[in-house]
Amino acid sequence: MWRSMSVNASTRSSQHRETPFVLATERIRILAMPHSPTRCAQASPKCWSIAVGTAFRLCLKTAATVQLLLTYATCLEASSVKVTPKIIAFSFAGTAKPGNNVRTTCLLAEGDMPITFTWLRNGVDASHSKNVHIVSHSDFSVLSINPVDAQSAGNYTCIAKNRAGFDSFAAYLDVEAPPTWLREPQDVGGTLGTKLVIKCAASGSPTPTIRWFKLEGGGSLLFTKSALPKNQNGSMVILSLETRDAGQYACEADNGITPTLRKTITVKVNEVPEIRPFSFSKNIPVGGKALVTCWITSGAQPVTFSWLKDGDSLSTVQGTRQKADPDYSVLLLEPVLPSHVGNYTCIAKNKFGFDSYTTVLEVESPPKIRPFSLSKVASKGEKISILCFVSEGTQPFSFSWSKEGKDLQTTENVKVKTESDFSLMIIDAVDEKSAGNYTCIVKNIFGFDTHSAYLDVEAPPLFKKTTGDTNVVQGGSVVLSCHATGSPKPTVSWSRPS
Known part of the structure; x- marks a missing residue:
């Protein structure tokens, strides 16, 4: 810092002369006398445009003149600082224990004076900490921490700076600290067959080791089955959750500094219901009773049951009753x-998921054909079809067709297509020969059913039988016959030519 002073009395001039004025730092001194040249202990032409030795008239009341001299002197001082500081590497001696005293020294290998030292802890001015003491000298600085506590751990950076530049060096202070939770494990549940990750992480110095134990039968075993440490934070990973994975587990964090951390948690396996396969009795007779039970072999309670028939609710199915307990549901159909x-x-459901199982009810029931008919007369060349559909009965069914009591012969013009519960007879182009009574016959192991419909085909009148010329004795009798076919049935009338 610059300072101004007056010379002592022995150097004072008469009352009519002004007192000399001295501007000084530790390295530069400038003595200014009124009506005298300015004298400088170190002068450099690079610092000033006016040649050294030029006289300045100094008026103590002129602030501009004083500032001029200050600027000149500052320039002279800066020009003499050319080497930036260089810090020798330092470190703390091992891991510190709480309550002890630690010290490290930031020593310079080189650098022009003056040099200032600054200490930071984790990027923040370390001198503000109550247990940190800093003593700096011209070429070194000592950092002391007394007493050391857990908060003392961190990066300590020494910064040495002069007008030419600066240097810095950092060392980490490790302080013994017992484990503390970063992520304390908690009770958890998972669905059967899914992946389960349980977090457990702790900090401390040295870094704690994380271990997992499964508590069984009053003891504890290191848990290794399908549980692998996937990363350094100590997470336990169960790759595929099983029923036997349920229970109590302990996560332990230990670094040799007491107290050791240990937390016990409970793992629950949230089971989706699983239904045991079931079936109805075979070939239940119509009018009888059908009963089936839907059991679950596993699944977290509460479990609700519901039933469907062919994918729809049972609410519209007559003669059904249901009874449910926590582990099963009974379906009764009476009379069948x-x-x-x-x-x-059967559908069994809880909050974690559901399971379903389907079975078939077969009834001892002969087939029953839904009635069919042909309501109009077919025209010659027209395409017609007759559908024979089974509305009731136990599958499998067998179908056959007849015409006028004889097995129907399929041709290019007459075709039959059959599925599990219906048969379709098709005539691509009808003619007079197509007319007749068509019968569908369906059978199963319990019986059969038939249904017939008549196919009428338009046809012009055709004489089938007539009487030719006949001679008769006058007064005698004679019978004349005239028979005709056609569709619709023709009307026969007689007339006598005039």
Whole structure:
């Protein structure tokens, strides 16, 4: 810092002369006398445009003149600082224990004076900490921490700076600290068969080791089955959750500094219901009773049950009753009807998921054909089809067709297409020969059913039988016959030519 002073009395001039004025730092001194040249202990032409030795008239009341001299002197001082500081590497001696005293020295290998020292802890001025003491000298600085505590750990940076530049060096202070939770494990649940990750992480110095134990039968075993440490934070990973994975586990964090951390948690396996396969009795007779039970072999309670028939709710199916307990549901059909034949599905559901199982109800029921008919007369060349559909009965069915009591012969013009519960007879182009009574016959192991419909085909009148010329004795009698076919049936009338 610059300072101004007056010379002592022995150097004072008469009352009519002004007192000399001295501007000084530790390295530069400038003595200014009124009406005298300015004298400088170190002068450099690079610092000033006016040659050294030029006289300045100094008026103590002129602030501009004083500032001029200050600027000149500052320039002279800066020009003499050319070497930037260079810090010798330093470190703390091992891991510190809380309550002890630690010290490190920031020593310079080189650098022009003056040099200032600054200490930072984790980027913040370390001198503000109550247990940190800093003593700096011209070419070194000592950092002391007394007493050391857990908060003392961190990066300590020494910065040495002069007008030419600066240097810095950092060393880490490691302080013994017992484990503390970064992520304390908590009770957790997972669905059967899914992946489960349980977090457990702790900090401390030295870094704690994380271990997992499964608590069984009053003891504890290191848990290794399908549980692998996937990363350094100590997470336990169960790749595929099983029922036997449920229970109590302990996560332990230990670094040799007491107290050791240990947390016990409970793992629950959130089971989706699983239904045991079931079926109806075979070939239940119509009018009888059908009963089936849907059991679950596993699944977290509460579990709700519901039933479907052919994918729809049972609410519209007659003669059904249900009874449910926590672990099963009973479905009763009484009396059994032909319409009860179909697929029955039990659904068991809880908050974690559901399971379903489907079985078929077969009833001892002969087939029943839905009635069909041909309501109009077919025209010659027209395409017609007759559908024979089974509305009731136990599958499988067999179908056959007849015409006028004889097995129907399929041709290029007459075709039959059959599926599991219907048969379709098709005539691509009808003619007079197509007319007749067509019968569908369907059978199963319990019986059969038939249904017929008449196919009428338009045809012009055709004489089938007539009487030719006949001689008769006058007064005698004679019978004349005239028979005609056609569709619609022709009307026969007689007339006598005039």
